[in-house]
Amino acid sequence: MARIAVIGAGMGAMAAAARLAVAGHRVAVYERTETYGGAVRRFERDGFAFDTGPGLLPLPAVYRDLFVKTGKEPLESVVELVQVDPSSRHLFADGTEVSLPNASRAGVVAALDEALGAGAGDRWGDFLVRAREAWDRTRRPLLEEPLWPNWSVLADREPYPSVPHKKLLRTRRAGLLTEIGAWELRDPRLAALLDGYALAYGLDPSTAPASAAVLPYMEHAFGTWYVRGGMRELARAVYERCVARRVEFHFGAEVTGVVEKDGRAAGLELGDGSVAEAEFVVAGVAPEVLDRCVRGTAIRGDGGVPPRRGLPSRLTVLLALRGGRPEGVAHKTVVHAEDRERELGLLFGSSPGLDARPTLTVLRPDDVRSVPDADHEAVTLTTTVPAFADSGQPESEVFADHADQLITTAERAVPNLRERLLWHEVRTPAHIAETTGAAGGAVPPPALAAAEGRLLHPANSTGLPGLFTVGGWSHPGGGLPHAGMSGALVAGLIVEGPDFRGSQ
Incomplete structure (x- = not known):
């Protein structure tokens, strides 16, 4: 039985902690903030409640597996999973719209043909067939196995x-x-539909490899799910599973360094001057934070995948509305940008800026736990923004002005929005940076093959024996499912050693 110290209480870190505790190890988690969940947070005011991180769950099988492997109590016994149908409604720049059924290829084909014209559905359906092939080729090495030492094979080969x-x-x-x-x-319009999946993860469709086709395929094949009470309920369930498996949590405990002894990780230095000894250290933090903790040691060996830097962030606007949620409205609506080229130029160009009419995701959950009563509605707006918006104005002013523009854009999805608005709250990249420690509030995307390895993430093992990394900033990248997978990989590497070949 080894002592294991975990830096951070994000979803990947907690997933690893629960699995390691079940394997018989003594696990202690040290979290800088006062709560668990990483970016999976909840904002509450006047009886309204909003997710400020992810709002929907793709690939719930990852967390079902976590709960099966860490105890007899299944995931559905501790949270209520609701399949969202339609999976999404799309409003295009030319005024056309379409609602896509959840996890139904035939239904999606029929809906696209009816909305966009004969042949549109078949072209999208044929694309999904090819996307499935890309998924089948990359699922195992990118999601279920530790990053290959010869990772350049994944970087050079286009699986689509x-x-x-x-x-x-x-x-x-x-x-x-x-x-x-x-x-x-x-x-x-189909191109905008495809691009929207990349943009939601902060990826530039004009440079993202064709292998990014797996992103819409995941939604099509495995469905889109909501956790009743919000994604924070999923974080709560994982935290409580950890506690039930005797994982120790220390909140308000800032880690200032990783202790090294005899050439390997041997514990943590804490902000209060104390030391937590351990045989293994698991770091679920952003690269900048880990760099500060590991001083003078090259933890990424020669030829390894470097950490991702300079990624975009997200802007979230929380809307409290008078009047109940109308019957039959879509949970998720995507309002596509009026000018896609302009949007991409402002997001990913040499002079980052904010597009007044960007691609915008509108979430309208049918959840009594998100509102004070049936005569009110909670709506969340999310868009991808540069991690740094340098306009000469304070960030709060820049994003306050932009939030107002987003509310105007959202009126396409929510009629009479301004007349119903009681108040709104803006969550900027600075809030993400404060919560996660990521520079500029950057948000990591999932790992993807090809593109010369630009969209891979560093391996979970490091150049310092005994130190492992977990969560969105390491293999297999960002997103709730990928964070859960990283926890399984790190647990396997510690329990089974370097011969571990992946999850089963």
């Missing part, structure tokens, strides 16, 4: 089986997400 596109005397194959939209989907 693009179809030949002939123009003049040349035959081309899509290697980028935008090329799939232009050459295979051949409809600006």
